[in-house]
Amino acid sequence: MNRICQLFNIKYPIIQGGMVWCSGWRLASAVSNAGGLGLLGAGSMHPEVLREHIIKCKQATDKPFGVNVPLMYPEIETIMHIIAEEGVKIVFTSAGNPKTWTNYLKEQGITVAHVVSSSKFAAKCEEAGVDAIVAEGFEAGGHNGREETTTLCLIPAVRRATTLPLIAAGGIGTGEAIAAVQALGAEGVQIGSRFALTKESSAHDNFKQLCLSLDEGDTKLLLKKLSPTRLAKGDFKQAVEEAEARGASVEEMRELLGRGRAKKGIFEGNLQEGELEIGQIASLFHESQSVEEVMQDLVSSYQSALKNISSGWGE
Numbered sequence: 378m379n380r381i382c383q384l385f386n387i388k389y390p391i392i393q394g395g396m397v398w399c400s401g402w403r404l405a406s407a408v409s410n411a412g413g414l415g416l417l418g419a420g421s422m423h424p425e426v427l428r429e430h431i432i433k434c435k436q437a438t439d440k441p442f443g444v445n446v447p448l449m450y451p452e453i454e455t456i457m458h459i460i461a462e463e464g465v466k467i468v469f470t471s472a473g474n475p476k477t478w479t480n481y482l483k484e485q486g487i488t489v490a491h492v493v494s495s496s497k498f499a500a501k502c503e504e505a506g507v508d509a510i511v512a513e514g515f516e517a518g519g520h521n522g523r524e525e526t527t528t529l530c531l532i533p534a535v536r537r538a539t540t541l542p543l544i545a546a547g548g549i550g551t552g553e554a555i556a557a558v559q560a561l562g563a564e565g566v567q568i569g570s571r572f573a574l575t576k577e578s579s580a581h582d583n584f585k586q587l588c589l590s591l592d593e594g595d596t597k598l599l600l601k602k603l604s605p606t607r608l609a610k611g612d613f614k615q616a617v618e619e620a621e622a623r624g625a626s627v628e629e630m631r632e633l634l635g636r637g638r639a640k641k642g643i644f645e646g647n648l649q650e651g652e653l654e655i656g657q658i659a660s661l662f663h664e665s666q667s668v669e670e671v672m673q674d675l676v677s678s679y680q681s682a683l684k685n686i687s688s689g690w691g692e
């Protein structure tokens with residue numbers, strides 16, 4: 378049996394990545410109900426808001442679901458205690474050292490996965506005792522690794538560095554891509570961008586429509602002096618590119634970014650001032666679908682991809 382399905386007790390090894398301002402209880406429960414693993418994105422929730430989403434998610438699905446916690450979150454202790462109190466069984470940590478919280482979570486009987494963007498950090502995950510690793514390549518939406526290692530290069534490198542169950546992320550939006558990363562050694566996938574644009578995502582419709590109109594090349598990894606982030610085209614991306622081209626300092630970049638821009642862009646739909654985070658793969662999709670439609674498409678295109686490549690090089 379597939380180790381990711383076994384570890385999380387799910388039907389398909391398809392994980393919906395935790396995403397600020399997108400993955401509340403509606404999205405997470407819909408993915409879990411469709412046989413994948415839904416994750417609540419704690420990164421944009423005050424602790425008591427997270428508690429509410431956990432409670433609602435439990436009401437909306439009897440299937441397993443989890444919480445994604447970026448480890449630089451300011452109220453991290455309160456968040457972790459709420460997760461334990463509410464009996465959440467799965468946590469995906471990201472953006473930090475896996476050693477800090479893995480022991481605590483494991484003591485609570487929680488299954489822990491950690492997101493990395495290099496094989497060096499994959500080795501750290503193993504030392505920290507996590508149960509699974511998410512290796513996320515340069516194509517991905519959201520915050521990203523500085524080294525720009527693509528999923529195609531990262532997955533085989535991480536596969537060599539660890540024997541732990543491995544989930545690939547970054548640039549995956551179709552069943553063909555799932556088959557491709559499986560060939561590279563991944564046992565499951567974490568998908569962000571495609572789920573961010575579904576009907577159940579809590580992102581603003583303006584944001585979804587903009588992302589669904591993107592062409593190839595319309596996103597770029599920027600803000601490397603602060604925290605590398607993939608941004609979609611728009612006024613803010615242009616301002617950041619101009620500032621970076623003239624060599625703006627860290628302080629200037631921090632001032633330009635200001636506070637609350639991701640909320641403004643993704644949740645409030647302010648396309649002029651907001652920070653619009655989405656992955657390269659968004660340019661493949663042009664209509665908003667339900668989670669059920671996306672999951673069915675992923676499963677059927679995965680099956681036909683396997684059939685298509687089963688004849689090897691062909692006759």
Ligand SMILES: Cc1cc2nc3c(=O)[nH]c(=O)nc-3n(C[C@H](O)[C@H](O)[C@H](O)COP(=O)(O)O)c2cc1C
Binds near residue numbers: 393516548
């Ligand atoms: C809008 C948006 C917000 C995200 N927020 C988070 C987050 O809070 N924590 C996290 O670990 N990853 C976050 N991510 C990354 C996703 O969880 C996922 O790993 C990534 O989107 C996978 O690549 P893809 O976008 O090519 O599917 C975010 C991605 C997007 C598009």
